[in-house]
Amino acid sequence: MKLFDAGFGNFVNAERVISVVSPDSLPVRRLVQDAKNAGRLIDVSCGKKTKSVLITDSDHIICSAIEPDEIIGSIEK
Numbered sequence: 498m499k500l501f502d503a504g505f506g507n508f509v510n511a512e513r514v515i516s517v518v519s520p521d522s523l524p525v526r527r528l529v530q531d532a533k534n535a536g537r538l539i540d541v542s543c544g545k546k547t548k549s550v551l552i553t554d555s556d557h558i559i560c561s562a563i564e565p566d567e568i569i570g571s572i573e574k
Contacts, residue, residue, distance in 0.1 A: 509553075514551050514553055517569055518549065519549065542560050
């Protein structure tokens with residue numbers, strides 16, 4: 498199991514992440530809202546602006562305050 502830092506001391510299993518996307522588009526915002534309503538949203542941004550959204554294979558959505566390219570760099574290490 499490979500863990501990476503998703504911000505503020507929170508770690509995510511890299512093997513479970515399917516996609517890392519920017520939260521700016523309307524479909525991604527809808528995806529986040531639907532996950533929040535269904536209880537599948539994990540917000541690790543600690544009140545900061547969400548800069549990336551991680552989609553997992555278990556249909557959980559993780560909001561992070563770290564830029565997507567930084568997260569991808571952490572996963573690839």
